[in-house]
Amino acid sequence: MSTTIKTPDAGGHFGPYGGRYVPETLMAPLEELERAFHEAQQDESFRAELKDLLANFAGRPTPLYEAKRLSQTLGGARIFIKREDLLHTGAHKINNCLGQILLARRMGKKRIIAETGAGQHGVATATVCALFGLECVVYMGEEDMRRQRLNVFRMRMLGAKVVSVTSGSRTLKDAVSEAMRDWVTNVSSTHYLLGSALGSHPYPMLVRDFHRCTGDEARAQILERIGRLPDTIFACVGGGSNAIGIFTAFIGDAGVKLVGVEAGGRSGKLGEHAARFSGGSPGVLQGAYSYLLQDEDGQVSLTHSVSAGLDYALVGPEHAWLHDQGRAEYVSATDSSALNAAKTLARTEGIIPALESSHAIAEALRRAPAAKDEVFLINLSGRGDKDTDIYRENFPELDQDNAE
Amino acid sequence: MPSSERIARCFEACKQAGRPALVAYLTAGDPHPDRTVELALAMERGGADLLELGVPFSDPIADGPVIQHASDRALHAGTTVARVLEIAREIRAHSSMPIILFSYMNPLLRYGFDRLCTDARAAGVDGCLFTDLSVEEADATVAAMKKHGLDTVFLAAPTSTERRLKLVAEYSTGFVYVVSRTGVTGEQATVAGGVHELVDQLKSLTSLPLAVGFGISRREHVEAIGGYADGVVVGSAFMRVVEKYGSAPDLAAQLESFTRELSGRS
Ligand SMILES: Cc1ncc(COP(=O)(O)O)c(C=O)c1O
Numbered sequence: 001m002s003t004t005i006k007t008p009d010a011g012g013h014f015g016p017y018g019g020r021y022v023p024e025t026l027m028a029p030l031e032e033l034e035r036a037f038h039e040a041q042q043d044e045s046f047r048a049e050l051k052d053l054l055a056n057f058a059g060r061p062t063p064l065y066e067a068k069r070l071s072q073t074l075g076g077a078r079i080f081i082k083r084e085d086l087l088h089t090g091a092h093k094i095n096n097c098l099g100q101i102l103l104a105r106r107m108g109k110k111r112i113i114a115e116t117g118a119g120q121h122g123v124a125t126a127t128v129c130a131l132f133g134l135e136c137v138v139y140m141g142e143e144d145m146r147r148q149r150l151n152v153f154r155m156r157m158l159g160a161k162v163v164s165v166t167s168g169s170r171t172l173k174d175a176v177s178e179a180m181r182d183w184v185t186n187v188s189s190t191h192y193l194l195g196s197a198l199g200s201h202p203y204p205m206l207v208r209d210f211h212r213c214t215g216d217e218a219r220a221q222i223l224e225r226i227g228r229l230p231d232t233i234f235a236c237v238g239g240g241s242n243a244i245g246i247f248t249a250f251i252g253d254a255g256v257k258l259v260g261v262e263a264g265g266r267s268g269k270l271g272e273h274a275a276r277f278s279g280g281s282p283g284v285l286q287g288a289y290s291y292l293l294q295d296e297d298g299q300v301s302l303t304h305s306v307s308a309g310l311d312y313a314l315v316g317p318e319h320a321w322l323h324d325q326g327r328a329e330y331v332s333a334t335d336s337s338a339l340n341a342a343k344t345l346a347r348t349e350g351i352i353p354a355l356e357s358s359h360a361i362a363e364a365l366r367r368a369p370a371a372k373d374e375v376f377l378i379n380l381s382g383r384g385d386k387d388t389d390i391y392r393e394n395f396p397e398l399d400q401d402n403a404e
Numbered sequence: 405m406p407s408s409e410r411i412a413r414c415f416e417a418c419k420q421a422g423r424p425a426l427v428a429y430l431t432a433g434d435p436h437p438d439r440t441v442e443l444a445l446a447m448e449r450g451g452a453d454l455l456e457l458g459v460p461f462s463d464p465i466a467d468g469p470v471i472q473h474a475s476d477r478a479l480h481a482g483t484t485v486a487r488v489l490e491i492a493r494e495i496r497a498h499s500s501m502p503i504i505l506f507s508y509m510n511p512l513l514r515y516g517f518d519r520l521c522t523d524a525r526a527a528g529v530d531g532c533l534f535t536d537l538s539v540e541e542a543d544a545t546v547a548a549m550k551k552h553g554l555d556t557v558f559l560a561a562p563t564s565t566e567r568r569l570k571l572v573a574e575y576s577t578g579f580v581y582v583v584s585r586t587g588v589t590g591e592q593a594t595v596a597g598g599v600h601e602l603v604d605q606l607k608s609l610t611s612l613p614l615a616v617g618f619g620i621s622r623r624e625h626v627e628a629i630g631g632y633a634d635g636v637v638v639g640s641a642f643m644r645v646v647e648k649y650g651s652a653p654d655l656a657a658q659l660e661s662f663t664r665e666l667s668g669r670s
Binding site: 022024028031167168180184185188284285287294296297 | 462485509512536537568572587
């Protein structure tokens, strides 16, 4: 596809999206980060160290698993699952964290800060900080701390300090704002280890490049397994890191449909979901220009999703560009369809998925029966342990002593 | 359209009088949009030379708690961009002090940037300053402001490299806002070290007036900075007064007397 550019321009633009909308104080540090990233990519020893950590610490390559019982049950598409949930710490987030911690060390930063929604990025950040002996502070919305309790404890066990954010909706967006305020204050000592394909240039590019191993592996694995490419790829989209990680290797394959699944929440009403493409319009939030859920006066809307990792008002800028180019399609799955998809996957394949990933599964389940002879590939970005409390709340019938 | 020149004339007049210009920040709509005009005029009586009228935003990443809360209260009271422009028009009807809109980009983009420039100029606004607009993203914005005769104020920061300081100076008209410290807005006990050097460095790059802000809250800070810069910006310290006396009948009088204390004028 000639209209699709894979790298942003020098200013970090994907078409009109992305860029650098930050206070001047952060501009030189962003330039420094970009320089360090480019130098690191040219450096053989950096690449070798990252490769070794990805393999021997995180567990790459991850399996490509054919979900035969699930496919049979649905009676349509042949479904493959990329098992990012099997990575150390339980989600794809570790790919990016290993890359960025090596960059931080290269830049001589002594202190790491991060935002987290579901807590998976926070846990992955706390993990790499423990591994490299660096101070770690994670900002997390008060509401998210409540609903992802287990991950809060894991971060603390790993030695990180978790700061509760009580402004705004007390979710991911507010955690990002607090992390940015910390960064602008402590910028000389501190690296901001941003956890999704969001924020100012170079983050969306850098986070994508640290996650593209997912798609590169999956493409080689499926060619080897069945001798052809998949027809459709499904990934959930919060900020968009796991989705861009699997999409990137396939963007040049015009025959492969790319489907990003956002959080449809409780309803289509503004404030009750996080479906930026159907409910939003282009705007600037936290450093980037992209599709944004906002009111008619340009104030950022509250969002809702049962899944903390998808509960965010802006989508990563490269997705906005893929959307406008028609190269990827973006749909949403509701809270209840994601919950049901999780149960279906658990009972047909013995895999309990993260609630975020369950949104991608839900859309694949919906389309599979009518897709005979097609091959589906789902990015299973994380495992569901962290969501046990939410599953318990939503499936009370399974919490009885005589449950089935 | 040519600039109103109000900003340039204001700095020139302060220079003639041998004192730094007091640039006063006020979040429009806090505690209520109906009160902002009265508060701005009280600050002018207290010795404010320029007004920075803050457009409230839901996610003010560059602001500390005081201005965050001011923004929240203003939004809660129903402040919109259109209302901020009405407020500017009413202030202009009673005052010739320069007015600068101080805003995050998103509410203005949503309003329509060209429409904003037209309406702002018609309301008597003299320039704009954006907290989250880097010079790299500013070409279209600056072109629209120039077309409508609005001054374009950019920020220089302690982290800015020489190359960036040159860009900031090049993109600015009216004055350059010198950020005194790395961090968010908020009062501090002392003026940051290094700001004098930053001002000197900028003086070698531009002849525009230089106003220093972030953390300034006391008369002694104003005096110290007035020794080497053309202006001093105070924000959170004013909004602290608004927060404290928000519902009191003498809010305007309190703000006026605090402004007088800072300006040292009688
Ligand atoms: C398992 C999992 N998947 C997906 C996401 C969403 O993020 P992104 O869109 O960046 O992949 C998260 C975020 O917390 C997550 O924990």
